[in-house]
Amino acid sequence: MPQRHSAHRAALGSVAIVLAALVLAAPPAAAETVRPFDEARQDPSFLKFRTALLAALKRGDTAAVARAAAPNVKLGFGGNDGRAQFRRYLAGDRKMHGKQAARLAADYRGWLRWVLLHGGGFSKDRRSFVAPYPNAYEWRMPNCETKPRPASRVCALDPHARAYVIGRDIPIYAGQSSQSSVVARLSYRLVELDKHVIRRMKDGRRVRLWSRVKLEDGRRGWIRPIQYYAATGHRLRAVKQGGRWRIAYFLAGD
DSSP states (O other): OHHHHHHHHHHHHHHHHHHHHHHHHHOOOOOOOOOBBBGGOHHHHHHHHHHHHHHHHTOOOOOHHHEEEEEEEEOOOSSSSHHHHHHHHHOOOOOOOHHHHHHHHHHHHHHHHHHSSSSSSEEETTTTESSSSHHHHHOOOOTTSSSEEEEEGTSSSGGGGEEEEEHHHHEESSSSSSOOOOEEEEBBBEEEEEEEEEETTTTEEEEEEEEEEEOOOOEEEOOOOOGGGETOOOOOEEEEEEEEEEEEEEEEEO
């Protein structure tokens, strides 16, 4: 009897060694590229809506931008929603933000413009448009809880660690300097971020200076935040209601 148990333990030990070897020898995750796409021209009514929004932002007409939103437009996860609040964010709310109101409003308008300029896509029924394009890519994916699980790395990465390189041949540096050696050059790649260098500015803002990318093969390097879109970044959804397009949400975070 003891011999049988010893043989069984030895067999289990061999299996464990083989499994460990397989894990160590497992190939790195496949790189996932998400190239820019913009379906706006597929619906002239939406293209006209977006063009008018961008024109209103350019001339600083916050009232016109606010009118493009649904009355109950969602602006975040704290309950401060609605068209009136949207206009306050666009124009600057001194009661809420004091001396920082003008700067925060300019940043807010800047993010809205950035989102509108970076593509996006329609829902299957053509009654919704989501922007920017990385968010539309995720929005149209199958639910990560479905079986079999989608192969996309979107399902493997935490939303706060997930980002999309915006541009071609973007350098990933060995250090937090553009003078550092280049670890890799990425084009429109879905990447994992695992660390950030943040500086507190004199006006109280916390600004990301660099973010560290973990590549599929385990190498790490640094990228400027301006060169990627974070999965929890600003995003917009417009819906067609009663023949008119309206902003249903413009928000960031989760």
